[in-house]
Amino acid sequence: MYENKEMRQVFGSVIEEMMGKDERIVVIDVDLAKANGTMKLREKFPERAFDVGIAESNAASIAAGMASYGFIPFVTTFTPFATRRMCDQIAISVTYAERNVKIVGTDPGISAELNGGTHMSMEDIGVLRSIPNMVIFEAVDNVQLAQALPQIVDYDGVVYIRMFRKTTPAVFGDDYKFDLFKADVVREGKDVTLFASGIMVAESIIAADLLKTEGIDAEIINIHTIKPIDRDAVIKSASKTGAVVTCENHNVIGGLKSAVAEVLVEECPVPMKAIGIQDHFGEVAKIDYLKKKYHMTAADIVAAAKEVISKKK
Amino acid sequence: MNKTEVINLQDKSRHIRRLIINEIGKLGVGHVGGSLSIVEALVVLYYKQMNINPANPKMEGRDRFILSKGHAGPALYAVLADRGYFDVSELDTLNIPETNLPSHCDMLKTPGIDMTAGSLGQGISCAVGIAKASKIKRDNAYIYTMVGDGECQEGQVWEAAMAAAQFKLNNLIGFVDNNGLQIDGTTEEIICLGPLADKWSSFGWSVQCIDGHDVEAIDNAILEAKKVQDKPSMIILNTVKGKGVPFIEAMGSANHSMPVSEEDRVRALAELK
Numbered sequence: 077m078y079e080n081k082e083m084r085q086v087f088g089s090v091i092e093e094m095m096g097k098d099e100r101i102v103v104i105d106v107d108l109a110k111a112n113g114t115m116k117l118r119e120k121f122p123e124r125a126f127d128v129g130i131a132e133s134n135a136a137s138i139a140a141g142m143a144s145y146g147f148i149p150f151v152t153t154f155t156p157f158a159t160r161r162m163c164d165q166i167a168i169s170v171t172y173a174e175r176n177v178k179i180v181g182t183d184p185g186i187s188a189e190l191n192g193g194t195h196m197s198m199e200d201i202g203v204l205r206s207i208p209n210m211v212i213f214e215a216v217d218n219v220q221l222a223q224a225l226p227q228i229v230d231y232d233g234v235v236y237i238r239m240f241r242k243t244t245p246a247v248f249g250d251d252y253k254f255d256l257f258k259a260d261v262v263r264e265g266k267d268v269t270l271f272a273s274g275i276m277v278a279e280s281i282i283a284a285d286l287l288k289t290e291g292i293d294a295e296i297i298n299i300h301t302i303k304p305i306d307r308d309a310v311i312k313s314a315s316k317t318g319a320v321v322t323c324e325n326h327n328v329i330g331g332l333k334s335a336v337a338e339v340l341v342e343e344c345p346v347p348m349k350a351i352g353i354q355d356h357f358g359e360v361a362k363i364d365y366l367k368k369k370y371h372m373t374a375a376d377i378v379a380a381a382k383e384v385i386s387k388k389k
Numbered sequence: 390m391n392k393t394e395v396i397n398l399q400d401k402s403r404h405i406r407r408l409i410i411n412e413i414g415k416l417g418v419g420h421v422g423g424s425l426s427i428v429e430a431l432v433v434l435y436y437k438q439m440n441i442n443p444a445n446p447k448m449e450g451r452d453r454f455i456l457s458k459g460h461a462g463p464a465l466y467a468v469l470a471d472r473g474y475f476d477v478s479e480l481d482t483l484n485i486p487e488t489n490l491p492s493h494c495d496m497l498k499t500p501g502i503d504m505t506a507g508s509l510g511q512g513i514s515c516a517v518g519i520a521k522a523s524k525i526k527r528d529n530a531y532i533y534t535m536v537g538d539g540e541c542q543e544g545q546v547w548e549a550a551m552a553a554a555q556f557k558l559n560n561l562i563g564f565v566d567n568n569g570l571q572i573d574g575t576t577e578e579i580i581c582l583g584p585l586a587d588k589w590s591s592f593g594w595s596v597q598c599i600d601g602h603d604v605e606a607i608d609n610a611i612l613e614a615k616k617v618q619d620k621p622s623m624i625i626l627n628t629v630k631g632k633g634v635p636f637i638e639a640m641g642s643a644n645h646s647m648p649v650s651e652e653d654r655v656r657a658l659a660e661l662k
């Protein structure tokens with residue numbers, strides 16, 4: 077149904093449909109509507125879809141104000157601006173004041189590609205995860221995003237939606253049933269768990285296939301909601317396999333690795349390794365180049381999986 | 390400026406535009422519009438006004454330029470290359486892996502870049518800090534900065550404006566690239582800047598409004614700005630986004646970041662005459 081569509085197109089059309097049915101939904105852009113697939117909403121909903129210009133912190137607090145009138149604003153921009161430039165406003169106007177605002181960040185991590193280091197947010201999840209009560213969701217594919225958006229509207233509270241905006245491989249089929257607060261078992265296995273998010277889910281599927289050829293049975297869990305993390309799913313899988321690799325398009329400090337480790341260290345410590353950005357800034361290049369350079373390929377996941385398996389007691 | 394100087398700087402502007410088109414054309418995509426709109430200002434600064442030494446990019450006491458609208462890096466790279474900071478052939482490496490010329494200016498990578506930028510609004514504050522530091526050091530440097538008109542929607546720009554006025558930074562000379570366009574449309578339809586000159590002057594700056602593609606007017610405005618005592622200066626450059634290439638100018642806000650095919654590149658060079 078969403079084949080060959082860019083994620084931003086799916087985002088734009090699902091939001092459009094929801095705005096038609098739910099008059100509370102508002103979309104606030106900050107001069108990146110064309111980039112984020114939200115420009116056309118203004119034709120249909122000129123009052124509820126608008127731009128506040130290049131003024132991200134203003135946008136976040138404006139959204140908080142509108143939420144006080146019962147609106148449900150989605151503020152959309154690139155991840156670095158959605159978090160770094162709005163951080164205090166998200167903390168105080170939005171989250172501390174319990175305003176029902178949704179923040180959408182596109183082009184996460186290395187997916188900013190030619191916009192380069194200044195536009196690569198390696199820290200957005202880490203920054204927001206330490207703000208109380210934030211829900212942090214990272215979409216994997218079009219099917220998941222389309223199911224997630226209505227649930228995010230139904231959820232009364234602040235949600236950060238982190239998403240790739242171009243074409244991405246389909247991971248979930250039409251039979252997929254999304255639950256905002258439940259992790260997805262993408263593939264069952266018994267030897268090692270690959271906890272993956274965002275664009276790294278597709279990469280871990282390739283890794284699991286490679287591992288299979290070597291007789292290693294990997295389980296893949298998609299942690300789409302990094303906060304609050306589905307503790308039960310993490311514990312259940314890690315205690316079954318006894319070895320864990322996390323795979324994320326984010327700094328390994330503060331993101332998925334940290335969230336998974338926080339659960340495991342309390343409940344069932346197992347050998348663990350993290351694939352992701354190893355605490356450095358980004359740079360201009362295409363995703364494939366950066367995946368290789370930053371050791372985020374399926375082959376790297378395979379090597380990490382073997383290492384944690386070898387450390388099992 | 391005498392006639393020959395004017396003609397030389399105009400020729401230079403045309404040459405820089407060719408370099409920009411080739412640089413971005415080689416890659417196939419980039420921030421064309423906002424690069425082409427600032428060419429004359431860069432040319433007057435780097436070939437006439439600034440006290441700089443390409444052989445010693447970090448020369449103490451040099452004048453500095455902070456491109457706050459950092460996405461126009463390709464324009465500045467063309468000027469720096471032509472001025473001898475690095476080889477012109479390096480322009481072909483724009484935005485390819487491991488390049489020293491990333492789409493947004495990076496002071497750790499490119500000789501001659503005085504400040505990293507890319508998150509709009511920050512560069513002008515950095516320029517205020519540099520100008521304040523230069524005052525303390527009494528090195529008589531001039532600090533230049535350039536913001537976009539869309540960029541002026543960032544609150545930080547106005548925080549910087551107030552600080553510069555408070556510190557009486559008459560060594561700080563700013564430019565607004567007033568091309569009337571941002572990404573989602575015209576500045577007027579997105580968030581109108583209103584009477585921009587009055588805004589800057591009410592924030593305590595000495596303001597001039599000129600044709601941003603007139604090298605003589607730019608040169609004169611800088612000379613005027615240098616005479617101002619106790620105030621920073623803002624030169625509002627009325628410009629055309631995509632200036633110099635008619636088919637790119639006609640694209641309006643769509644020329645902000647645009648694909649440039651080999652056909653487009655050849656056509657642009659032909660139209661640039």
Ligand SMILES: Cc1ncc(C[n+]2csc(CCOP(=O)(O)OP(=O)(O)O)c2C)c(N)n1
Nearest residue numbers: 107423507508509537538539540570571572
């Ligand atoms: C803080 C921040 N928000 C958003 C962007 C994305 N962005 C890059 S350029 C641009 C439009 C800039 O418009 P303007 O300042 O008028 O520049 P120009 O027309 O000269 O290209 C935007 C929104 C950014 N780089 N930084």
Ligand SMILES: [Mg+2]
Nearest residue numbers: 538539568570
């Ligand atoms: Mg502009």
